[in-house]
Amino acid sequence: MTADAVVIGAGIVGAACADALSTVGLRVAVVESRVIGGGATAAGMGHIVVMDDSEAQFALTHYSQQLWRTLSPEMPAELEWDPSGTLWVAADEEEMQAVAHKHAYYVARGVNVEVLDAAQLADAEPNLRRGLHGALLIPGDSVVYAPCAAAWLLARAQLRRASLLADRVISIGRHSVHLTTGDRIESPNIILASGAWARELLPAIPVRPRKGHLAITARYPGFLRRQLVELGYLKSAHGHDTESVAFNLQPRTTGQLLIGSSRQYDVTHTSIDAPFLARMLRRAIHFMPALEHLRVIRAWTGFRAATPDSLPLIGPAPGREGLWLATGHEGLGITTSLATGRLIADAIAGRTPAIPPEPYLPARFPQ
Amino acid sequence: MPANFEVVIVGAGPAGLAAASAAVERSRRVLLIDDNPAPGGQIWRGEGRQPPRGVETWLETQVLGPLRPGLLMADRAGVPAQISYEKLILATGARERFLPFPGWTLPSVMGAGGLQALVKGGLAIEGKRVVVAGTGPLLLAVAAYLAKRNARILLVAEQAPRQRVLRFTANLWRQPAKLAQAFSMGRYLALKYRTGLWPVSAHGNGKLEEILLSNSRRLACDYLSCGFGLVPNSELAALLGCRIATGEVLVDEFQRTTRERIWCAGEPTGIGGAELSIIEGRIAGYAATGDRHSATSLFTARMRASRFPREMDSAFSLRPELRRLVHPGTIICRCEDVRFSQLTSHTTWRAMKLHTRCGMGPCQGRVCGPAVEFLLGCAPEGARPPLYPATVSQLALDRQ
C-alpha cells in the first residue's frame, strides 16, 4: 500500500502527528501493534504545563499549551480535561528566590502567573505541611487523561482519511516501512514516533529509556485542588543522576490523586521496585503528611524517552531521506505532542512554523 | 525489622491449614497468614477451625506484594509488617464468579457464597424471601445453610441442564461427604430445586424487589444470591512472577511453582474443591520442608481426588445463553460504572482498561475481569501492586 505519510507509533505524539498531517491534506497511515496510547502515554501523569528551563523548552511548551487550550472546548468527557493549574512549591528561602525569578521570566513572556506567600499557599492547599515558604501559581496549566486524548486525536485523523494498521514495523527502508505481516507501505514521509522504543528501529538515535514509577489513590474528592510540584523537581528531572525522586501530586477529575515522580536510568525491567516506590512516597508524605492515611489502589511503571539535552527530537533524521523523528519528549510528551505534530506537518507541507524549529532538530547531535 | 520465618503460608483455608500442619512436622518457624478474622477460609467460615499447634498465625493480615525476593509487605490489622521467608506456600483460594445481567448491581443481589458469608457475619435473614441461583453444588450448600437460619428459600435455580445434573448426582456415592449431604437435602429444599433455570434480570427501585427468570416467570424476593462457579485467586502468584496459564498457577508434582522457593496449593492451581485442596496443601507443606517421602505418598490420593472436579466442571459448565443476558447499558465494571456498550469496540483487556476505565477501580478487575473474559473472551493480564489498597504510609515503609 501507499500513503503520503506513515506514522510509527500511536502514542500521544504519533496521534498528534497523524492529526496535524491529516489536517494539511496528507493521507496518513498509522502503524501500532498494541493498544493506542499504551506506552509512556498511559504511564504518565498527563500534565500540560509551561516550563522555563530553556528558551527552547518554554517556546515549545507554551505553544503546545495554547494548542491544547484551543482544542479543549471540543474534548469529550472521557479526556478528563482539567484546567487545575500548577503550584510550584518552595520549601525554603532559596527556592522562594527561584519563584521570584520564574515569576519575572513568565511575566516578561506574557504568561499569567502569581506568587503565593506561605499563608496564601497554606490557604490554597490546606493539606500541605506547615513551614513551606510559598509557591508560584501557573493557573493556565492543565491535566488530561492521555490514552483517551491519543485515541481522540487519532479518531479526528481517521475522519480525514487516516488509516490505523494493527501491525508492527520491523524495519524502515528508503521511503518504505516493512511490517511483521510481510506487507510494505510506500511513503515519501515516515515519522518515527515510538518513544523510548525508537531505538529498536534506529539504534543510533540519542534516546535513552528513563523509568518512572507512579501510584494512584482511591477517590478523595476535595483533598487537593491543584497540581503540586516541588521546585526540587527540576533538579530531579534535569539532573542526570541514575536515580532521583521528587514530589509531584496531581488531582484527577475522578477525585483520585496521582502521586509521582521518580526517574531511573539504565533499568529495563517493567516491574515495581518496591523500595524505590517507597522512597518516592516518603517524599510525597514529607510535603503532605495527610497523604499517609490515603489508600493507594495501584502502582505502575513506564519509560520516558530521554535525550542528552532534555529537548525532544523533532525533524528530519540526518542522512535518512524521508525519515522524520518525533520522539525524545521525556516527561513532557503530553504537553508538547500537539506542537510536535504541527512542526512536523509544517516542515513536510513547506509551511512557516509558529515557532523556530531549530532547537529540536535531530541534526544537533553528532551522528 | 522483618519477622523471619522458614515457611510462610498465605491463606488459612483448607489448603493453607493442611500445608501448615504438614510443614510444622519438620519446621518450628511456620507462619500462617489470613485476611479474615478467623481461620477456615470461605468454605469453613464460622466453623471455629483452629490452626495447627506450633504454627504462628496472623489473622486480619493482608499481603500487599513482594518487597524484594524472600520478603513480603503486609498489612497486619492496620499495622505495616514485613515478612521474610525461606519458603513460601500460596494457598490463596478462590472467589466466586459473578456474571452481569440487567439489575445485578441492585442492593440485595449478592454472591451465593457472598450472602452466606454475610449471614455468618450477622446479617439477619430470618423470614426473608431468598432466591439462590447460578451453578454448582455450592448453591445447595448455601440454600441449606440459609434455610437452617430460617430464610424462606423460594427457589434454587441451577443453570445446568437436568440430564447433566442427574448424571453428576448418580455418581454421588463417590463424592465427598459434605457434597452428598447437600444433595440429599430435605424434602423442603428438594421441592425448590430447578435445573435449566437462571435469572434474566433483577428489578427494583433502589433495591431488589423482583426477578425475571429464564422461563419468563417473575418472582418477588428480598435477596438474590447468585454464583456462577469459582475463579482462582492467582494475583499474588502473578505478582511474585510465578507462571500462570488460563488463570491457574502452574505447579509440578510437588506443588512447586515456576519460581524458586514458592509452592502453591488448592484452588489457585485449578478449582478442585476442599478435599483436593487439603491433599495439595499437605504435599506442598511436606515438599517445602524437604519431606519428599511424605509428599510422594499422597500423589495417588491427589489423583483420585482430582477426578471429581473434572466431573463437576463438565456437569456445571456455563451455558452460552448466559452471555446474552447483558444489555448495552448493563454495568460490567462496578467500581467505575463501565457499561457493556463501552467495551465491545475493544479487543484486549488492556485496551478496555485504558480506554474505558474497566478494571481500574479498587477491586482491580477481580469482579469484572472474569465477567469480561466470559462475555468477550479477553482475560486480564498480570496483576499490579499493591494486591489490596494500602495506605501511602504502608507502601512508603514508614516506621511509625
Added chain:
Amino acid sequence: MIRLRVNGKPVSLPEGSVVAAAIALSGLDATRSSVRGEPRGPLCGMGICFECRATIDGQPHQRTCQIPVRQGMEVSTDAG
C-alpha cells in the same frame, strides 16, 4: 452486644458480627453510592469486590464485610 452507630443511628449486634450487617440492621440496603450515583450494597462478602465500602471512624473506603463490629464505632455511608 456491641453498640455502634450507623449514620448517627444506634444499632446493637452480637459480638463477631461484621459492619456490613450493622449497616443492614440500621435499615439501609445500600452501603455506598457508585461513581454514577447508583445505590450499591455488598456483593462478595469476602473482601474482594469493594462494593460494601463505607467510612468507619472517619476513615473512608473501609470494607465493611471484613471488619468486625467494635463498641462505639461510628459508621457512615455516602448512600445514607
